[in-house]
Amino acid sequence: MPFPILRTPFVVLSEIISFLEPNEIVSASFCSKDVGRLLKRHYEQRKPLEWRLSMIDYDAMGRVSIKTSKDCKPIIVILAKHISQFKGHTLEDHTNGYEREFASSKRPVLYFNDQVLGTKWIVDYVTGLLTREVFSKRL
Amino acid sequence: MSSTEQGTSSAAPAEPTTAPESAAAPEVPESFYYVHGKDKVVHKVSAGALQHSALIHGMISNLGYTEEQAKANPFPFENIDGDILQMVVDWCNQHKGKPTPPEDTNLPKQKEKLFDLVLAVNYLEIKELLTYCCKQVAMMVKGKSPEEIREIWMIPTDAEDEAAEKEAKKRAGKEAAGETAAAAGDAK
Structure with a gap:
């Protein structure tokens, strides 16, 4: 049953957002530009100080993961891969755009012409969305 | 006011329909207040159950209503549907004087009513119930893709x-x- 979240009062919306896991926040941010801006505003006001963002780039794949507390397991929120790994899809040359997939991994996977630049893109995206800096990098 | 009083009659003070009396009866008789929604059906609710609503609690404190005055003038909530108010009253009665558990199994099951319930609960300032409802809304998108989230949340x-x-x-x-x-x- 649909729930028109954007018609709820600000207090309610903030409360709902506060219950979302980091991977759900990143997924929701891709719904529309408006929702992306709304989430960004939410995290500008309520910085999740205990969250630790990590960037991992190995095995021809970039990923951003988040630990929401000291003892919890990191949650991978987004992945960047080369477009060649996305069967049946291509991108124009010299574009910094991406193709998006939401696979069984339950998180968005973005495919770029340049996987390294793609990794930078996803890191910038998540840090911008959550107003948090990268805490650790693993290459 | 032309209204049907639910679970009680105007002549005899009746037990509230929705709240079972606690086993250990309080020494001081409990006071009751009356609320009605859009459908004008009056719900009798104990002061203990109404403690959950910061709005009603504030109204009672500020107005200094006696039980008789409260009965003659039920709190009108014209912006809340009758069935939604009933759900809220039921929840308040079920959680009267009890610490609220971290997971609530007594939440109304009808998902189609969740939006109206959230608005009502927010208006009535019932913090715990609002938290449970918001948690339920957040759970709707667990493991969903952006396209599915867009559909569920009507974005x-x-x-x-x-x-x-x-x-x-x-x-x-x-x-x-x-x-x-x-x-x-x-x-x-």
Whole structure:
């Protein structure tokens, strides 16, 4: 049953957002530009100080993961891969755009012409969305 | 006020229908208040159950209502549907004087009512119930793709947002032009 979240009062919306896991926040941010801006505003006001963002780039794949507390397991929120790994899809040359997939991994996977630049893109995206800096990098 | 009093009659003070009396009866008799929603059906609720609602609790404290006055003047909540108010009253009764558990199994099951329930609970300032409802709304999108989230939460696409914005601008322009024309007509 649909729930028109954007018609709820600000207090309610903030409360709902506060219950979302980091991977759900990143997924929701891709719904529309408006929702992306709304989430960004939410995290500008309520910085999740205990969250630790990590960037991992190995095995021809970039990923951003988040630990929401000291003892919890990191949650991978987004992945960047080369477009060649996305069967049946291509991108124009010299574009910094991406193709998006939401696979069984339950998180968005973005495919770029340049996987390294793609990794930078996803890191910038998540840090911008959550107003948090990268805490650790693993290459 | 023409209303049907639910679970009680105007002649005899009756037990509240929705709240079982606690086993250990309090020494001081509990006071009851009355609320009604859009459907004008009056619900009798104990002061203990109403403690959950910061809004009603504040109204009671500020107005200094006696039980008789409260009975004669039920708190009107015209913006809340009767069935939604019933759900809220039931929840307040079930959680009367109890610490609220971290997971609530007594939440209303009807998902189609969740939106109205959230608005009512927010209006009545029932913090714990609002938290449970919001948790339930957040759970709806667990493991869902952006496209599925958009559908569940009724989020318009960027194209739809742009079209709506254009439409609003067009309408505002037309209205402004109409007002200018009317003003010019008046001046003549």
